[in-house]
Amino acid sequence: MMDELRKKAKELLLAGAVKVVIGYGKGSGKKARPLFARRPEQADKLIFDGSCQQNLAVYLTKPELKALGRPAIVAALPAMRAILQLAMENQVAEGLLVVIGLSPEGKLIELPDFKAMEDYLAGAALELTAEQKAKLEKIEKMSPEERRQYWQDQFAKCIKCYACRAACPMCYCASCLVECNQPQWVPAPSHAIGNLQWHVIRAMHLAGRCVDCGDCERACPAGIPLSLLNQKLAAEVFKNFKARAGLSAKQEYALGVFKPEDKENFIK
């Protein structure tokens, strides 16, 4: 299986179709790390197994990567969704990158264009797993005071390193609101209110855009369950507006459009 991937990457690099292949290589211990293969022989170092969790689409919008030239990217399901979402937001364009699709078992999927990716995703399971659902429901069932306490305890761990932002393929803004200090929207120190506000902003700015790859949570050195916030808002967006992020390069941003008949029950 891995041979297939290496062969494909090597072909692309040899033919000069791409300048760099973004994939996974062996990291320290049992971890995988991102690998940027720029010469055909480097493609032999590519791997794909259970340790390859990172959503590599995060690199597509980085100026350093863009400077290298046309990329190919090894993409499992979350990365495919991220690529489509980035395309929908005009951050990547069809034809300017090659997607090497991989099924969860590591089988190569031919994805010549975005349409093929959309078709593949249409048949993919996108619902939360039973375990994820149980975690969400556990919090939803708490009393408001318990919920407040739960999140206050979680956010208290935050050291404001913004690793969640760095790991997120959707957080590509060149200048982030967090760095804005006139006005200072988010207090810079790791403070109860500042932490809360940062996580509210992050969740809101990803509502309807998050592709649920879980990289924010994996990147968090403090172990804050960030995916819960994203999954909750994704579920609300789906429930209210029937929209899911990253399924088509042509869909609209759920919070950027509206329907006159949108339903709510709290505006008097």
Place this chain on the structure above:
Amino acid sequence: MAEFEPKIVAFVCNWCTYAGADLTGTSRIKYAPNVRMIRLPCTGRIDFMLLLKAFDQGADGIIVSGCHPGDCHYTAGNFHARRRWIIFRQLLDFIGIDARRIHFAWISAAEGAKFAQFVNSVTAEIKKLGPYQSYQKAIGAGIE
């Protein structure tokens, strides 16, 4: 001890609710003096961060109000705002911020009486809830 007087911040749109509140005044209708109005061009301009910042500054309650759907001066600002609020309220509820402290209403420039009545009812409700201590405690908590 004197009765608790809540601080309420009202984020209102320039074209409907602000003009509606003006009408309340010119109609000589009395309403609770607890409200501090902040006029913005449109409800579509009311960023969710503004609401959180109001709590930072010690607000006990928040009013958000603008034109009725279909009446927006900019055609669709309030429709966009509505979608954002639907999601934002769910997020607040999920992280345990008291959604009962943020009130939304559509109040047109002709509804001076509705404005007064809405402000009064919100003030009464926030009075019942008392000061927003859990948030204010967090502000004073210092660096973690």
